Amino acid sequence: MTTYAVHHRTIYRYRQPVKLGQHQLLFRPRDSYDQRLLDCRLVIRPEPAEIRWIHDVSGNCLTLVDFDTVSDRLEFDTTIELDHTPENTPDFRIEDYAREHPFAYADSELPDLEPYMRRHHPDDVAVEEWLAKFVAADGRRPTGQLLMTLNEAIAEGFSYQRRTMRGTQTPAETLELQQGTCRDFALLMMEAARALGFAARFITGYVYVADRDGPARLGGGSTHAWCSIYVPGSGWVEFDPTNGIVGNRDLIRVGVARTPQQAIPLWGSYWGEPEDDLGMEVSVNVKTERAPPADQPAATSSTRR
Missing domain, CATH: 3.10.620.30 (C8orf32 fold)
Incomplete structure (x- = not known):
């Protein structure tokens, strides 16, 4: 079993203060036999007027965020921790x-x-x-x-x-x-x-x-x-x-x-001019407590993302 911690930060910047509309986040994993959620934290700046959670048509947990303010910057900072049970090889037990x-x-x-x-x-x-x-x-x-x-x-x-x-x-x-x-x-x-x-x-x-x-x-x-x-x-x-x-x-x-x-991780709206949108910055880091056996060196990965 492996313990993962995922930190995901998204920052939107605007040319001038805009009125922020509703935003929707898909960041909370669903518990299953192969992954178990241990902790889930969400920090939003500026502070929203309301946060609520629903399940969408596929059973995913969506976070709906409403604002009653104007700002030239919007930041979502999420952290999840979970236990993860990896499969070494696919187990094709096919009918x-x-x-x-x-x-x-x-x-x-x-x-x-x-x-x-x-x-x-x-x-x-x-x-x-x-x-x-x-x-x-x-x-x-x-x-x-x-x-x-x-x-x-x-x-x-x-x-x-x-x-x-x-x-x-x-x-x-x-x-x-x-x-x-x-x-x-x-x-x-x-x-x-x-x-x-x-x-x-x-x-x-x-x-x-x-x-x-x-x-x-x-x-x-x-x-x-x-x-x-x-x-x-x-x-x-x-x-x-x-x-x-x-x-x-x-x-x-x-x-x-x-x-x-x-299955868009984050999307939302604002009231303003199209040119007010200066783009966004996204940073994701995944850490693990998984350690290699004492007699083996740590492995590196060539995984693409």
């Missing part, structure tokens, strides 16, 4: 009927899975053309092997490019550019899986990067995104195509959603 692809989900599960099987960009033929490299039109292939191949193909075949612009590239854009952010790669993996008949969900959270975060607090980090795919017998299996991770190792899951647009 007999689903061990080879293609297969059909069980009738009892299909109504709940159908929304996650619908593609975001059904008219993009680029995804099918890319899939043809890995999937024969008339062939069968072990399900777990197929999904791991797609995950690794994105990790090895595309260049990670951090982008400050909001939004997510279409899969066709990612395939054409051969580069993208973690959100772009997650959506491409989801679209590829859905094109093959799988149910897939978008995940937002954090990734621990040993050679970036280490024991000291460092800046320059960001939130992370990956996806999960429903495999009968194994449930929702996590795939991080940015880093080639299968399972939850080094991944801190905060929220899950049907689309990337439903």
Whole structure:
């Protein structure tokens, strides 16, 4: 078991004082068998008029913040601590009927899975053309092997490019550019899986990067995104195509959603002129109390974020 502490700070700056509107945060992880929330703290400057929490349509915990003031600066400072149980290797205990692809989900599960099987960009033929490299039109292939191949193909075949612009590239854009952010790669993996008949969900959270975060607090980090795919017998299996991770190792899951647009870590509004927005600064640091065995040196990570 590993204990993680995540510090996430976002600062908005404005050219002149603006009236702050409602803001929404998605930062509180949901407790599960593989991660248990120990502490959760939120500091907001200037002080809000009201803070309340709700569960969204996917069961994620949303924090809604209302203001009754004007300011030229807005800061959100969040800290979470949790116990995390990593999976060393994916445990593909797949039901007999689903061990080879293609297969059909069980009738009892299909109504709940159908929304996650619908593609975001059904008219993009680029995804099918890319899939043809890995999937024969008339062939069968072990399900777990197929999904791991797609995950690794994105990790090895595309260049990670951090982008400050909001939004997510279409899969066709990612395939054409051969580069993208973690959100772009997650959506491409989801679209590829859905094109093959799988149910897939978008995940937002954090990734621990040993050679970036280490024991000291460092800046320059960001939130992370990956996806999960429903495999009968194994449930929702996590795939991080940015880093080639299968399972939850080094991944801190905060929220899950049907689309990337439903899993934005922080968004809000203000009353003012468009040019009043001077941009934002984001700093994320993930620390861990996990220690290597005494007879082994500490390992470094080449994880991309």
